[in-house]
Amino acid sequence: MTLGYMPGFGNDFETEAAPGALPQGQNSPQRCAYGLYAEQLSGSPFTAPRGTNERSWLYRIRPSVRHTSRFRRVEVPFWKTAPHVVDHGLPLGPLRWDPVPMPNEALTFVTGLRTMTTAGDVYTQVGMAAHVMLVTASMVDDYFYNADGELMVVPQSGELLFFTELGRIKVGPGEIAVIPRGMKFKVELVDGPVRGYVCENYGAKFTLPERGPIGANCLANPRDFKTPVAAFEEKETACRLTVKWCGSFNTCEIGHSPLDVVAWHGNYTPYKYDLRTFSPVGALLFDHPDPSIFTVLTAPSGEAGTANIDFVIFPERWMVAEHSFRPPWYHMNIMSEFMGLIYGQYDAKETGFVPGGMSLHNCMLPHGPDKPAFDKASFSELKPVKLTGTMAFMFETRFPQQLTEFAARLPGLQDDYPECWNGLDRNFDPARPEWPAPGARAGE
16 A cells, blocks of 8 residues: 655645546535535634634535434543543552553444543534553544544554545654544554554644744654545444534444545645654753743644643653753643653653653643653763653643543552652751752752
8 A cells, every 4th residue: 555645834735536536726616526525614703814714625526414324322431531530549649550561352443432531522623532542453434523623543552544434544653643634534453453642622723833033943843744645434234323423422324435535636635744853952051941842732722822732752862951950840820731651762751751651731831851860861971862762641631630540540540659759858958058969969
């Protein structure tokens, strides 16, 4: 299978899988080529400003009204939607989990999602949910779309192939895929089971953050985002379509594949991005910048500077700051941070945070480097050091993240996580401004 992509973020693309299938000069001709149907998929209100107006025109074998029939409710018990508050009994505190083991049962992308946290309110289209993704089986005759929000998929091990209405996307560790709200797709395994993370965004869709004084380049560059070329599935067999709407799951039987878009044009599209193409900007002389400098994508809230969601990564980079504590500093934050590790080691945690693991630091809970990371950073020689082979990320939201029963009862929940800060004891000596004493390290 040959996969094709078009570069650019938010571009107005056009592509066709059959010559002449895409109308020129208009969107809805009286008769479309090949007997196709013209249909618009809108990702924004019709009257949204030009800069935020999103829609794509699809030219398909059947209109979407034929891709649904009489729905029936089904249960997807581990996928939860905000508002979702349960009395799990855990007190407030920082939380960290070991990787969730891969199950032996057959789980598709839909049945294999395990919600860890929810935030906000899907009914008012604000907030998000953070999920663990455990996929052991391909979707063959099953298709899905999410009316509640867009999905950001972050594989941690293994590769997935997303076959969407607008084309195919393959992603593996170090890459992400974003599937827009309302877009039909199925997910296939490429070579074995897959584990990863998913952010479900109920609010305004992800966009590139403003660079401000950074200027026109660096961070996530638009050309590195890839949108698939048109591809369609012509299958006239029994199929099922499941829709997530306001937290409920509804399925219907249809006699064909809904992935029948032969051509399309527009700017409401799925896309992928290789996180290793992110160009970090950091401190070249002293101090550590705010972690916002590592924002790849942001979902705005309508309040300037306060995101519904920020997607932040901590990639390979040089550490060169002089006379500075180089790891992320200790802090308390108005935002709530769900963090995962894709590969390598996160520089602020020397032990306990491993690839596939997760942590949660909710609004105004203090956190920062553990004791070994503090000691290492405080006494290491401040020569240029390159952090290599590492990729951590953070789903950060303005809303408190509520823990699900699944997350609260996971055997991998680390009861001793707060102990990683044990030993960060008093060093203060009013009679000795210099710390540690000349010729001695702290604690000696």
